[in-house]
Amino acid sequence: MGDTDSKARLRRRVYGLAAVLVLQSVCAVFFVGDAIRDLHFSGLSGHDVLEAAVAVALVSGIVFGAIEMRRTIEQAGRAEEAVTIASGALGTMIGEHFKHWQLTGAEANVAMLAIKGFEIAEIAEIRRTAASTVRAQLTRIYAKAGVTSRSQLVSLFIDDLLGGPLPGMEATEETSSAER
Amino acid sequence: MDGSRPVPLRLWDPVVCITHWTVAVCVLLNFTVVSEHSELHEWLGYVALAMVVLRMIWGVVGARRARFSSFPPSLTAARDRARTMLSPGRHGHGEANRSHNPLGALMVYGLWGMLFAVAGTGILLENFGEASQIGEVAEEVHEVTANLLVLMAALHVGGVLLESRLSGINLIRQMTWSRRGKSGPV
Structure with missing residues (x-):
């Protein structure tokens, strides 16, 4: 993703600025100290x-x-915040779907782990249950959600997240011009 | 599974971290291994002073949490904080993790004041020499304040360890500009 790339760039920039600031401060204090000593020995x-x-x-x-450094840090902070907000929104959306499907607490938990990509054995281990229990729960979840597989379940949310028509798929000039 | 957890990932910015650790190392070296009369002692003192000066500038124009206005010195707030820390009910979080807590803030201002005192008397001593009257006074004050500084630093470390224990948040890791808090995924 280009997102992590720009974040890393921002972080490098922040570190670079910090290093320059530190160096400048040391120089300034040495310089002023030296000037004061000159003043003491030889007068104005x-x-x-x-x-x-x-x-x-x-x-x-x-x-x-x-001041420049603060701006950079605030910019980096806003980028991180945006990611948090986005993941928060996704979490809320998933939760609402679960409620709508009337998943039980255990089922919602299993469903969330499945969406996050855990294997059945892993889910069983996390929840300290048998793999067959998890498999049965997944079957009920798929039935309630009206899908037949995990990938369909995940794509439900992706579909919601992307909203309208996919820009790449519909090669109408309207959407592509609206994109740019 | 609550998706919304609006905590910032990092508490302290690199300026705060770098100045903090540089001062800590300089003070520790000067107090323990570096000879008082060596040139290195003076150099380390200047570097530490430079870091505190930078931190002062950063405290005015810097990132929000690092600014002085985020942690104004307040005796009453510090007293309240101490009381909640010692009471069995433990402290409610909420206002925690924004900047220094009121108790820590007092210590921070104290440490800065002491650092300026130590550095100032050190510079006087360097310029006037031990033989002069000013130098003599400076030397005395330099020694006393240096000892006080190290004592306060020890208290500061103790306070950090205690607070980390009580709150379950590793405050030392927060000072390293690493991603903080409990790991994200379930």
């Missing part, structure tokens, strides 16, 4: 005015770098 001179200007430039560089 024209040279110090220049040094003061450099110090101001360094510190404002840190401040602006920090």
